Amino acid sequence: MQITLTVNGETRDMDLDPRVTLLDALRDHLRLTGSKKGCDHGQCGACTVLMDGRRVNACLVLAAMAEGAEITTVEGLGRPGSLNPLQQEFVACDGFQCGYCTPGQIMSATGMLAEARDGWPSHVSESLAGPVALTDGEIAERMSGNLCRCAAYPGIRQAISNCAGTSAEAAKEAAE
Amino acid sequence: MKPFEYIRAEGIDEAGTAAAGGATLIAGGTNLxxxxxxxxxAPGTLVDIGHVPGLGDIEETAEGLRIGALVTNSALAADPRVRKGWPVLSRAILSGASGQIRNRATTAGNLLQRTRCPYFQDPASPCNKREPGSGCPAKGGVSRMTAILGTSENCIAAHPSDMAVAMTLLEAEAEIRAAAGTVRHLPLGDLYRVPGDQPDEETTLQPGEIITAVHVPHVPAGSVQAYRKVRDRASYAFALVSVAGIVRMEEGRMAEARLAFGGVGTKPWHDAEADALLTGRRPSEALFGEAAQLVLAGARTEEGNAFKVPLLSRTMKAVLRELTGAAPASPGTDRTEAYA
Known part of the structure; x- marks a missing residue:
């Protein structure tokens, strides 16, 4: 079937079997191999992309279901030589070892920081009323859909925490 | 995946007709x-209802909230009205799945998700729910995640939803549309079936019927609500046991007391007799213990899940202590505010 996807601002037409997931469409048909296939069952988070600005598992969405949505992959954040702040912090904080889970971690963290800015509570939030303070405990809970088999979690949390501060300040400045 | 035809439904009529004709509906797709x-x-025809208009809003009604079938778990848990007036619903949803899954999973899809019993999920294994009459290897097998209440000789699979436990507690009703366009309301307790001798029949929905919304009635301000989930790891895991509760205290007595349970039942579990025992009484450890015994009176256990009897009893008592003020509230226990 003919499927049109909007990925990183570009419109792409494809002829796909209805069974093709968004993840396989990105990797095998559009050659955007930043999004990784780990478990293919939504448990590891390596395939995380943004769909209309919210993080989702690309392995649990059919490409046909994603038609009409704005998809952002790790290729849409920054490029070698012009990394975005979160990517820079992952490098600075040793937020990875083998790197396989990293694109998913970064896309998930991007979505998670937006959720926190929007005041969404988490399972570990003491109060549902907010505002959200991204402590290590909050970051760990909110990132539990992303596994790192190298267990680089302390570096991942630090990288996200560093960006949480800057994004909170940016949001405050924008509000003022 | 087996081959299938994909159709994106433009409206609810098209979806209902397709469902009546045997098509499988997909919304978030996180379980299906x-x-x-x-x-x-292995559906032959998959009808995507994710873009059907009119199913994606949370509306205030005279009785409470009408939550559209396509409202995502994330949107529902974060809704300011839900956080104030029905905090147990936010807490239950936030205790389930991951951020990514909650962003796709929908309200009606969550209610209709299938059990995570390992034998159901393994097509190489017998399973009375998947292939009626083939047997139940969970009995005498790996049964850590299975149910102890509402089970039968044929099936001990647990209902996996956290959200449905909170909605059962809140006496929510499913709004159900038949293919002909008629609408009926059904309490969640009547939506789900216990397995009996037909474990493949999980709900009372008729062919072509679609859950279009869930109605959640108001809870009096000043009551205390709690969701406590016990699981094998701190996050992104199904419940071993969970307890949802609401208590409103008046002059030292529980003027209202309701409980619902997850991880232990073949459907989201509610015990009206336990609620009746607690209501109107002064809280005490003896009374809490008596209520726990009542809930667990019908429990049937396997070697692998017998631990759920003392675990549910202790978790229930801990929740009741927080709901009645006998212990300080921990995250997950919230005072109900008027949401407006």
Whole structure:
């Protein structure tokens, strides 16, 4: 079937079997191999992309279901030589070892920081009323859909925490 | 996955007609696509209702909230009205799945998700729910995640939803539309069936019926609500046991007391007799213990899940202490505010 996807601002037409997931469409048909296939069952988070600005598992969405949505992959954040702040912090904080889970971690963290800015509570939030303070405990809970088999979690949390501060300040400045 | 035809429904009429004709509906897809990859589900026609208009809003009604079938778990848990007036619903949803899954999973899809019993999810294994009459290897097998209440000789699979436990507690009703366009309301307790001798029949929905919304009635301000989930790891895991509760205290007595349970039942579990025992009484450890015994009176256990009897009893008592003020509130226990 003919499927049109909007990925990183570009419109792409494809002829796909209805069974093709968004993840396989990105990797095998559009050659955007930043999004990784780990478990293919939504448990590891390596395939995380943004769909209309919210993080989702690309392995649990059919490409046909994603038609009409704005998809952002790790290729849409920054490029070698012009990394975005979160990517820079992952490098600075040793937020990875083998790197396989990293694109998913970064896309998930991007979505998670937006959720926190929007005041969404988490399972570990003491109060549902907010505002959200991204402590290590909050970051760990909110990132539990992303596994790192190298267990680089302390570096991942630090990288996200560093960006949480800057994004909170940016949001405050924008509000003022 | 087995081959299928994909159709994107433009409206509810089209979806209802397709469902009556045997098509499988997909919305978020977080459970169904997983089952299709495992070939536990193999629909011939998949009808995507994710873009059907009119199913994606949370509206205030005179009785409470009408939550559209396509409202995502994330949107529902974060809704300011829900956080104030029905905090137990936010807490239950936030205790389930991951951020990514909650962003796709929908309200009606969550209610209709399938059990995570390992034998149901393995097409190479017998399973009375998947293939009626083939047997139940969970009995005498790996049964850590299975149910102890509402089970039968044929099936001990647990209902996996956290959200449905909170909605059962809140006396929510499903708004159900038949293919002909008629609408009926059904309390969640009547939506789900216990397995009996037909474990493949999980709900009382008729062919072509679609859950279009869930109605959640108001809870009096000043009551205390709690959701406590016990699981094998701190996050992104199904419940071993969970307890949802609401208590409103008046002059030292529980003027209202309701409880619902997850991880232990073949459907989201509610015990009206336990609620009746607690209501109107002064809280005490003896009374809490008596209520726990009542809930667990019908429990049937396997070697692998017998631990759930003392675990549910202790968790229930801990929740009741927080709901009645006998212990300080921990995260997950919230005072109900008027949401407006």
């Amino acid at each position: 696509l997983d089952l299709m990859k495992l070939q536990v589900a």
